[in-house]
Amino acid sequence: MERPYDVTVIGGGPGGLAAALKADEAGAHVLLIEREARLGGILKQCIHDGFGLIRYGERLSGPEYVERFTDSFRQRTIACLLQTFVTAIDQRKDGFLLTVVNAHGVMEYRTKTIVLATGCRERTARQVAIHGTRPAGIFTAGTAQHLVNLSGQMPTKRCVILGSGDIGLIMARRLTLEGAEVAGVYEVKPEPSGLRRNIAQCLEDYDIPLHLSQTVTRVFGDSRLEAVEVARVDSSMRPVPGTEKIIGCDALILSVGLIPENEIAETLKVPMDRGTKGPVCNSDFMTCVPGVFSCGNALHVSDLVDYVSESGELAGAAAACYRPEADCKEDVPLLPDGSLQYIVPQKINVHDGKETVLYFRSRETVTDGTFVIEVDGKELFVKHYRNLRPPEMERIKVDFSGSGLREDARITVRIRQKEGAR
Numbered sequence: 001m002e003r004p005y006d007v008t009v010i011g012g013g014p015g016g017l018a019a020a021l022k023a024d025e026a027g028a029h030v031l032l033i034e035r036e037a038r039l040g041g042i043l044k045q046c047i048h049d050g051f052g053l054i055r056y057g058e059r060l061s062g063p064e065y066v067e068r069f070t071d072s073f074r075q076r077t078i079a080c081l082l083q084t085f086v087t088a089i090d091q092r093k094d095g096f097l098l099t100v101v102n103a104h105g106v107m108e109y110r111t112k113t114i115v116l117a118t119g120c121r122e123r124t125a126r127q128v129a130i131h132g133t134r135p136a137g138i139f140t141a142g143t144a145q146h147l148v149n150l151s152g153q154m155p156t157k158r159c160v161i162l163g164s165g166d167i168g169l170i171m172a173r174r175l176t177l178e179g180a181e182v183a184g185v186y187e188v189k190p191e192p193s194g195l196r197r198n199i200a201q202c203l204e205d206y207d208i209p210l211h212l213s214q215t216v217t218r219v220f221g222d223s224r225l226e227a228v229e230v231a232r233v234d235s236s237m238r239p240v241p242g243t244e245k246i247i248g249c250d251a252l253i254l255s256v257g258l259i260p261e262n263e264i265a266e267t268l269k270v271p272m273d274r275g276t277k278g279p280v281c282n283s284d285f286m287t288c289v290p291g292v293f294s295c296g297n298a299l300h301v302s303d304l305v306d307y308v309s310e311s312g313e314l315a316g317a318a319a320a321c322y323r324p325e326a327d328c329k330e331d332v333p334l335l336p337d338g339s340l341q342y343i344v345p346q347k348i349n350v351h352d353g354k355e356t357v358l359y360f361r362s363r364e365t366v367t368d369g370t371f372v373i374e375v376d377g378k379e380l381f382v383k384h385y386r387n388l389r390p391p392e393m394e395r396i397k398v399d400f401s402g403s404g405l406r407e408d409a410r411i412t413v414r415i416r417q418k419e420g421a422r
């Protein structure tokens, strides 16, 4: 058996590539495992621009953005297994034993640490309750994106899009540019789920109607979709009888949410956060299983890839420096109140001598809100936001080192709303 790796990264998207590069830069012996034939993750199919604005100050396409990482990855000759699946991970005294399978057969690799960078997957038709038949023509937005951008096939001539998530908005524009008619985007919530810039650039610029507080209630068609029924919903998101309308279309494109992909984490019994559906981790992006790190969309769904790369770099660098004697018991939980959907990382190490990167989402739209972190009742960090919206993830850096953090400290996090503002 080969000498053990210091860091094994599972997933070769932007998160995993950033983690592998940083771990290699820190002098670690690194292996990256990817199940697909090419590195780059989901960005291979995201041919529109807008990637890298924060990191590079440039508007890159997905493939252009990720090429910057794959180029460095190849130059550094980091060990990489493509078209390879991890079938089992056993925890050992000195690390982990990975069993993988690929065209060469079944192999085993030893590693001191693991970085989980497995990305996320889309919610499918089976996860949203729509009545009717199950004809062909119901796609997730990502599948439609794959068909149009990578396979050169048009999945529709006239479609309805359910959900106003970013991928659905991007596909509304893409399908319109390719000659399809998008009859409308239907969103069950009273507010769009996607970024404001995507509402403007993908719908408003192309006169594609967005119908809020409306949903698809039924599909029609035998072998192929022929129409969908849409209806208004009440404040509890229940369809309002009498408001139904039938729309003729040959495809229903679903953009109804992304779920972090964490099957491997679950086999390792990594505790999960119900808010993010990703692992609970500390300020080194280490999960509660020592030696197992998490980053990118596997950790929590980011709306910008720039932050996926950042979390990958932080996790990769920390994995490279990991010492088994590091004790997770010295992690103090952050206690968000109901004003936040979530905050990541969820724990701070008492010995953290550096600024900690934190990502959070508000639960509701807030105007004139103040984000506050208190340690034992004393304000440590305060930031004012003119607007906070659940679809727009926020990123901050907080220095906990001056707060004299102890293991029994109580760190509370909340968004204080200005009186009368909403």
Ligand SMILES: Cc1cc2nc3c(=O)[nH]c(=O)nc-3n(C[C@H](O)[C@H](O)[C@H](O)COP(=O)(O)OP(=O)(O)OC[C@H]3O[C@@H](n4cnc5c(N)ncnc54)[C@H](O)[C@@H]3O)c2cc1C
Residues within 6 Å of the ligand: 010, 011, 012, 013, 014, 015, 016, 033, 034, 035, 036, 040, 041, 042, 043, 046, 051, 084, 085, 086, 117, 118, 119, 120, 121, 122, 141, 142, 143, 145, 167, 170, 258, 261, 264, 295, 296, 297, 298, 302, 303, 304, 305, 308
């Ligand atoms: C369909 C879709 C379209 C998107 N479009 C956009 C967009 O247009 N703009 C935008 O900003 N963001 C978009 N996103 C968000 C995008 O996912 C992130 O910006 C970014 O790609 C996440 O990087 P990642 O490395 O965490 O995950 P991914 O890019 O998803 O990479 C994860 C990688 O892990 C591999 N993997 C997973 N499980 C295993 C395993 N068990 N073994 C080996 N390898 C494994 C996968 O094959 C994949 O290559 C999209 C997401 C999805 C799902």
